[in-house]
Amino acid sequence: MKRMFARDIAIDLGTANTLIYEKGRGIVLNEPSMVALKEVNGRRQPVAYGAEAKAMLGKTPEGVEVIRPVRTGVIADFEVASLMLRHFISRVRALSWSMIKPRVMVGVPCGITEVEKRAIREAVQDQAREVRLIDEAMAAAIGCDLPVTEACGSLVIDMGGGTTDIAVISLKDVVYSVSVRQGGDALDEAIINYIRRRHHLLIGEATAEQIKKSVGTAHQDYDDEVMEIRGRSLILGTPTTLKVSGGEIREAMSEVISQIVLAVRQALEHTPPELSGDIINRGLALAGGGALVRGLGKRLSEELEMEVSIPADPLGVVAEGAGRCLDHGDVFKDIWI
Numbered sequence: 001m002k003r004m005f006a007r008d009i010a011i012d013l014g015t016a017n018t019l020i021y022e023k024g025r026g027i028v029l030n031e032p033s034m035v036a037l038k039e040v041n042g043r044r045q046p047v048a049y050g051a052e053a054k055a056m057l058g059k060t061p062e063g064v065e066v067i068r069p070v071r072t073g074v075i076a077d078f079e080v081a082s083l084m085l086r087h088f089i090s091r092v093r094a095l096s097w098s099m100i101k102p103r104v105m106v107g108v109p110c111g112i113t114e115v116e117k118r119a120i121r122e123a124v125q126d127q128a129r130e131v132r133l134i135d136e137a138m139a140a141a142i143g144c145d146l147p148v149t150e151a152c153g154s155l156v157i158d159m160g161g162g163t164t165d166i167a168v169i170s171l172k173d174v175v176y177s178v179s180v181r182q183g184g185d186a187l188d189e190a191i192i193n194y195i196r197r198r199h200h201l202l203i204g205e206a207t208a209e210q211i212k213k214s215v216g217t218a219h220q221d222y223d224d225e226v227m228e229i230r231g232r233s234l235i236l237g238t239p240t241t242l243k244v245s246g247g248e249i250r251e252a253m254s255e256v257i258s259q260i261v262l263a264v265r266q267a268l269e270h271t272p273p274e275l276s277g278d279i280i281n282r283g284l285a286l287a288g289g290g291a292l293v294r295g296l297g298k299r300l301s302e303e304l305e306m307e308v309s310i311p312a313d314p315l316g317v318v319a320e321g322a323g324r325c326l327d328h329g330d331v332f333k334d335i336w337i
């Protein structure tokens with residue numbers, strides 16, 4: 001039987017991944033934020049979305065291009081972002097058998113401008129009967145089970161693809177937030193540059209991401225992992241294989257990680273003392289795909305001298321937290337913006 005109303009949904013529109021949470025059900029969609037487009041008679045037409053588009057990255061046939069419409073947290077290509085959102089939402093709605101459009105909650109970066117907010121609202125408008133926005137940092141903190149409604153300072157670090165966002169929260173409010181353009185993409189780029197400089201080998205983004213996930217580390221405890229990689233020799237011009245170690249990749253990624261440590265230090269300096277006292281006592285939460293970098297929690301914990309907790313599903317916390325606001329509207333009332 002068809003229900004009258006669609007279940008409300010929450011969307012985490014990330015630079016790397018888009019997740020959708022359906023009220024009462026949890027995360028029902030998790031796809032790379034990518035669209036493959038083909039040029040037909042001067043117009044771009046989508047040929048694949050999400051994982052299917054990502055699989056085409058770097059291997060696209062003539063005339064097909066893979067686009068990431070969200071860059072450094074905001075929509076860079078409005079037309080493609082709208083297409084992607086429409087596609088993902090309609091996929092979720094097709095599963096839910098409902099005739100009436102859902103209410104949609106979208107996570108947005110802290111400090112987003114009015115123009116950017118309007119762009120996001122417009123991108124989901126025709127799929128929604130109402131659009132609400134929530135600070136991504138707030139959603140991440142809720143997803144990490146931090147006590148955001150209490151008069152107590154909480155610090156959350158969300159290391160995504162394009163940016164790392166650091167926020168201090170107390171009493172349902174973001175007291176301080178900063179976003180640095182040092183995320184997973186910057187790590188991939190640092191690995192590409194390192195391998196080119198050190199080994200004269202050219203590798204693509206997809207290979208760099210694989211290296212990061214397999215042997216990448218932020219702490220010397222994991223230096224001994226080894227991986228064989230393939231690329232094009234800049235000297236011979238031919239395909240070549242080579243072994244890289246965790247230690248080398250740690251060195252490659254070190255500068256990006258240092259920038260993040262610095263930004264967290266600055267966030268603590270900008271936090272009122274009572275709240276930073278709470279944070280020092282209770283520790284911080286590390287989320288986003290970056291939380292999966294081996295040893296990052298340990299490195300932050302050692303450098304900042306505080307506890308670092310990583311949630312069970314660091315990639316899901318923004319969707320999870322925004323979704324919990326739908327499930328428990330009474331507790332989180334007025335938390336959306």
Ligand code: ADP
Nearest residue numbers: 014015016017160161184213288289290292293
């Ligand atoms: P966004 O919110 O920007 O979409 P995510 O939180 O989804 O970003 O994180 C995506 C980033 O996390 C990518 O750069 C990806 O390479 C990285 N990532 C995902 N899994 C891992 C892993 N196991 N180890 C290291 N990095 C990872």
Ligand code: MG
Nearest residue numbers: 014160288318
């Ligand atoms: Mg994110």
